[in-house]
Amino acid sequence: MTYSLTQGAVQRIMNGEDIRNPVLQILGLKKITASQGNVQDRYRLLLSDGLCQASSAMLATQLNGMAESGQLEINTIIQMDKYLCNQVNNDRRVIIMLQVSVLNPGSVVGGKIGDPVNYQPGMNSNLQGQQIGTTPNPQGQIKSSIPPKPQGFLGKGGPAQPPQMPAFYGNKGTSGVAGGAGGASTGPIGAVFEIDSLTPYQNRWTIKARVTKKSGIRTWSNSRGEGKLFSIDLIDQSGEIRATAFNQECDKFYEMIEANKVYYISKAALKTANKAYTTIKNDYEMTFNHDTQLVPCNEAAADIPQMQHDFVPINGLAQISKDSLVDIIGVCKHAADTSTIVTKTTNKELTKRELTLVDDTNTEVRLTLWGDEAEKFNPTGNAIVAVKGARVSDFGGKCCKL
Numbered sequence: 001m002t003y004s005l006t007q008g009a010v011q012r013i014m015n016g017e018d019i020r021n022p023v024l025q026i027l028g029l030k031k032i033t034a035s036q037g038n039v040q041d042r043y044r045l046l047l048s049d050g051l052c053q054a055s056s057a058m059l060a061t062q063l064n065g066m067a068e069s070g071q072l073e074i075n076t077i078i079q080m081d082k083y084l085c086n087q088v089n090n091d092r093r094v095i096i097m098l099q100v101s102v103l104n105p106g107s108v109v110g111g112k113i114g115d116p117v118n119y120q121p122g123m124n125s126n127l128q129g130q131q132i133g134t135t136p137n138p139q140g141q142i143k144s145s146i147p148p149k150p151q152g153f154l155g156k157g158g159p160a161q162p163p164q165m166p167a168f169y170g171n172k173g174t175s176g177v178a179g180g181a182g183g184a185s186t187g188p189i190g191a192v193f194e195i196d197s198l199t200p201y202q203n204r205w206t207i208k209a210r211v212t213k214k215s216g217i218r219t220w221s222n223s224r225g226e227g228k229l230f231s232i233d234l235i236d237q238s239g240e241i242r243a244t245a246f247n248q249e250c251d252k253f254y255e256m257i258e259a260n261k262v263y264y265i266s267k268a269a270l271k272t273a274n275k276a277y278t279t280i281k282n283d284y285e286m287t288f289n290h291d292t293q294l295v296p297c298n299e300a301a302a303d304i305p306q307m308q309h310d311f312v313p314i315n316g317l318a319q320i321s322k323d324s325l326v327d328i329i330g331v332c333k334h335a336a337d338t339s340t341i342v343t344k345t346t347n348k349e350l351t352k353r354e355l356t357l358v359d360d361t362n363t364e365v366r367l368t369l370w371g372d373e374a375e376k377f378n379p380t381g382n383a384i385v386a387v388k389g390a391r392v393s394d395f396g397g398k399c400c401k402l
Contacts, residue, residue, distance in 0.1 A: 003077055003104060005113055010052040013085055014093050014119055023103065024049055025113050026076045029067060043067045047095070050114030057095040060201065062283075066100065075106030077113075084201045092121065096201040188264055188295050194238035198270055198284060206266040208297060209234035209241075210304045214259045216372070217250060230254055233280060234265070236304055242278045243268060243286035253288060262297040262304050279325050279389025309388060315363040322394045329386040330357035333364065335379030351375055357385055366399040 009022035028046030043059040059067060066072050082099035193205045213233040220227055231244040243265070245253045257263070265286075273285040288294075312326045320326060334356040340349050353374035355367045367387065369377055390400035 001108075003109060003113060005048070005050040005077070007049060007051060009049040010047060010054050010116075010119055011049075013095060014054055014056075014121075016085065016087075016093070021079050021081060022049070023077060023079050025109070026072055026074060026078060026106065027053060027112060027116075028055065029072055029074065031067075043072075045072070045097070048113070048116040051116055052119050053116040054095070054119040056093065057097060059100075060096055060098045060199070063097065063100060066102075071102050071105075072100075073106040075109045075111060076102060077104040077109055078102055084199070086201065086203050096199075098199060098201070192264070195234065195236045195241050195282070196239035198241070200270040200272070200284065202270070204266075206264055207234070207236060208262065208264050208301070208304065209236045210262045210301065210306065211257055211259050212240070212307055214257060217254060232257060234286075235306075235308060239282060240280050240308065241282045241284065241286055242273070242280045243288060245288040249288040249290070249292065253292075253294060256294060260306070262301040264293075264295040264297055266293045267291040275323075279391065281325060281389075307388070309386065311386075313361045313363075314357065314359045314365045315361040317365060317392060317398050317400070320392050322392055324392045325389050326392060326400065327386075327388050328357065328359075328365070328367075328390055328400060329384065330359040330365070332356070332379070332383045332385050333358050335377065338374050353377055353379075355385065357387075366397075368399065368401040370401065 004023060005025060006019065006022040009019045009024060013019055013022065024047045026045055027048050030044045032042040032044055041064065042061065043064065044055065045057040045059060046053055046055045047057045059072075072078070079101040080095075080097055080099070081101055084096040084098065085093050086096060087093050191206060192208050193202075195207055195209060198205060198207070211232050212235050215231045217228050217230045220229075227247045228250050229244055229246045230250055231242055234241050234243060267289075269287045269289055270284050271287065273280070273283060278285060309327045309329075311329050312320065314328060314330060317326070317328075332355050336354045338351050338353045340351055342349050351371055351374045353369045355369065355377075356364055357367055358364045367385075367390065387400070393399050393401055
C-alpha cells in the first residue's frame with residue numbers, strides 16, 4: 001500500500017508559511033503531566049513529512065482523548081485540519097494542533113516513512129507542497145519513493161520564497177479568507193479574525209463585533225477580597241462570545257461601550273468558558289486586561305448581525321438534556337407577579353418572575369426570569385416572547401430559566 005505525506009510541510013510551517021491541510025506522520029508522542037498551574041495534561045508530538053521532522057508540536061487539550069484512546073499511536077498518518085504556529089521566542093516556533101483527522105493508523109502503516117532529518121531554525125524552506133509516496137517492501141519495511149529535488153530550487157543557489165506570517169492556520173482563518181492571511185480584511189488594530197476561529201493558543205488577533213448585550217456593574221465580596229465587573233456579549237458573522245472586565249478594566253471600559261455598537265477588539269485574554277455563568281454557545285470566553293484595545297467601528301457595519309437565534313420547538317425540549325442552552329419563542333399565556341427568594345449559599349435576595357409560554361406545537365413550558373429581566377418584563381397582553389440562551393431545567397418537570 002502507498003502512503004503520501006506533504007513534502008516539505010514541516011520546514012515551511014516552522015518558517016511561518018501557511019500550508020493547507022498538511023498530511024504528516026507521527027513519529028513520537030510524549031505525555032506532559034499537568035503541573036500545579038495547569039489543570040490538564042498535555043501531549044507533545046514528533047511530526048514528520050518524510051524529509052524533515054519537528055518535536056515542537058503540541059496537541060490542544062480538547063484533543064487529549066485522541067491520544068489517550070490510542071488513535072494517535074506511533075507511525076499514524078494524520079491530516080492537520082486546523083492548527084496554529086506560534087512564535088515563542090526569536091528563533092523557536094510551536095505548532096498547536098487544534099483539529100486532526102486520522103488517515104492511516106500506525107499499526108497499518110507499520111513503520112517510518114522516509115529518512116527525515118531534525119528541523120533546525122534557519123533551514124531553507126524551498127520545498128514544493130507536493131506529496132511523497134511510500135510503499136512497504138516485501139520485508140515489511142517502509143521504502144521511500146521521494147521524488148528527486150528540483151535543480152536550481154534547493155540549496156544555497158536556489159531562490160528563497162518569502163515566508164508568509166499568518167497568525168492562524170486552518171479552515172477558519174481571518175475574516176473573508178479560509179485558512180490563510182492573504183487578502184484578510186484589516187482593522188485599525190490588526191487583521192480581523194472571526195469569533196469562532198479564536199482559541200487560547202493564538203497570540204495576535206482582532207475581532208470586529210457588535211455588542212448585543214451589556215450588563216450592569218456587579219460587585220462581590222468574599223474572603224479573598226472584593227471587586228467589581230461587567231460583561232458584554234459580542235457577535236459577528238461566525239458566532240458569539242462573552243467578554244468580561246474586572247476592577248480597573250471595569251472602570252476603563254464601562255462608559256466606552258454601548259449596546260448595539262460595533263467595535264474592533266484586540267489583546268484580550270481567552271480561556272475556557274465557565275458554562276455555569278454564561279449562556280453564550282462558545283467554548284471560550286474573553287477577559288479584558290491592561291493590554292486590551294477597543295476601537296469604535298465608524299464605517300458601515302451591515303455585515304455584522306444584530307442577533308442570532310436557533311429556535312427549538314417547545315415540544316422538543318423533552319429530548320434536550322438538563323443545563324443545555326436553547327433559544328425558544330412563544331406566546332406569553334400567563335405571567336405571574338414578581339416574587340423574591342433568599343439564596344442559601346450567599347444569603348442574598350433575588351427577584352424572579354415565572355411565565356408560561358406556548359408555541360405552534362400547542363405545547364407549554366414554564367420560563368423563569370431572574371433579576372433585572374424579571375423586573376423589566378411587561379406582562380400586558382399576549383406578547384410574543386423570544387428567549388436566547390435559556391437554560392433547560394428539570395425542576396418540577398421540563399422548564400427553562402433566564
